Amino acid sequence: MESILKINLEGKTVLLRADINSEVINGKVLMSERIRESSKTIKLLKNKRAKVVVISHQGRPGKKDFTSLKSHAELLNKLVKVKFVPDIYGKTAQKEIKNLKNGEAILLENVRFTKDEFKKGKTKFIKEISKLCDIYVNDAFSVLHRTQASIISFPKYMKSYAGPLLEKEVNALKKIHLKNCLYILGGAKSDDNILLLGKNKVLACGLFGPMCLVAIGKKLGKEEEFMKEKITDYKNSLKRLKIELKKTGKYVNLPIDFGVEMGGKRKNMILSKFPNKFEALDIGDGTQKKYINEIKKAKSIYMKGPAGYYLDKKFLDGTKNILKAISESRAFSLLSGGDLNNAIKMSGISEEKFGHVSLAGGAVIDYLAGKKLPGLEALGFYKTKKVR
Template sequence: MKTLDDLNFYDKTVLLRADLNSEVDNGKVIFSERIRESIESIFELKRRGAKVVVIAHQGRPGSDDFTTLKSHAKFIHYYTKIKFIEDIIGEKAVNAIERLRIGEAILLENIRFEKDEFKPDKRTNVLIKNLVPLADIYVNDAFSVCHRNHTSVVGFPKHLPSCAGRLLERELKALEKIDVKNSLFVLGGAKPEDNIRLLKRKNKVLSCGYFCHLALIAKGINLGEQENFLKKEIKNFDKIIRIIKRKIKQIETPVDFAIEEEGKRKEVSIEELPVDKKLLDIGEKTIQNYISEIKKAKSIFLKGPSGEYSDKRFRKGTYEILYAVSQIKGFSLLGGGHSNEAVKQCRIARRKFSYISLSGGALIRYLAGEKLPGLKALEKW
């Protein structure tokens, strides 16, 4: 796979697929590590004389965070000059691309506003038809979407010389360092459907977050209110439970939890379940059990927090587990499930971990041994 080091970008129009997808709070886009990390390739391409056309997405159709990239452009502009174009394939976009000068950059509107982004094999795909003739090179700097069979990920490389950007290159180099077969998996967060992909690896798993709740349900334990909540919250609930049941021997589950009672943290043992309250964190005994396993591990992959870390009362599990992982001598990889934000809120130095990935679904699939369409598309070059 080629990188930025392998191509000449001077006076070339470059389609740069970046990942700017960020949290949206009450309609306001929050500056993220993804935006910060994407700036490196934009800046380098500009410095090397390219005419940079950044394409990216925010959210997905139908979601609350599906919005314009106008705010993202403002964030990028703070670090390196870039112009936002409120268009993707129309006259505004075409004119803006054609007028680009050496060392300039523009950001097109949310690529997912265009339906053909989801139809890479469509013969009359308007993104291919309108953008490819204007470009010389395609650069993918978004590892986090490499599992998507989308036009901006797999379509453009079929028509343009292509390579990996700096962030994508860095992610792949980090992933090459982890001994996946002999790693301890610490799996939490609020997307248990991602976690089950890793169970086919047969690694030992310390379960946290929603995932540990589902594992306990699979063991036949009634969680009470938390179980009712999960049945409404988790898609394919019954299917996930069936899969976990088949793999339950490799999953270690909590022996206690923290709930809220009269505004304070209260810990309850498994024997005290079910309770009519949500399970907001793992308990002290579980924390110590997990830390003991973490200390013995040669390499670790951690995904997601252990509980409701945004609430200080229920941050203990997330903090203690993250801190223990940060202390191991082997390779520690974090990714997905808001792990990056959890590290920030727990005030643990990022340098204490071997690598913190900004990817979620793509990272999980890569570690599970699945082929990613976005990487496969780049390999032919």
């Protein structure tokens, strides 16, 4: 897998697969770290006098956040000049690509607007764009676990390279010592967490902590109702988790107490007081001490998702104290997930205190679980095992 950084790009038309997929609230696209980081890559390519064609996606078909990239272009333009083109591979897009001058950049429409993005082979999308561009650069690590056309098909027909963001993510993952890595698994995406259960020591928190307790037979009362609402396909996920914990349960550390809300205030409640009418909104004081002791002994650490309902400052404590312990540890640390990124900011701890804070979620999980990422395979990573 080759890096784009040392390649002479002057006069070359560069197709950049970025990931600027961002949160959409009430129809409004919000500024995100992905947009900020992608703007740096666009700026780098423009400074190399390349003609830059940016492609990306937003949301999934049928979802509320499935929308045009017009707003993304407006947000990008606060950081780097990019022209939005409301077309993917039709005549308008082709004309704009042909008219590009050195040091200019355009952003094409959401690639998921075309069914070709979900097809294999040399579709019209791949054919029309690849013949107009000289080089393909993938800088979207967070979608490398997907098998969509903009990720795996272009490298078959074009000279392809790894972008600086992708390279940074891969190099960080290679620093994780998988055999002795401590996994701190939180958040609400239980299926991702289940993938990582094995012989590594796990600290279960977020919604995953209570879910593990239910999986081994503990009744939690109202918290179980809350999990059914918040966790996708809860019934099947719980079934899978029960099976996995029978095999790997001895490696999984579970919460011994929780932070609950009583009269508008945070109260600590030990596990033996459940089931009850309270939701477990954070890991408790005892659990925090127990987990921090494990962090101090770790040689490398991976944390995914927050430890509790961090959006309410009363229940940020668990996440904040875990993050503080990681930041003070000598172990290499990798942190990932959008909610955890936000929680880091709310905690007031500098990202520089951690080994690497990833913009990706599912791709990191698959990599750590030992799966081959289709996007990396397309770039030849598994042939060379390094970025050169």
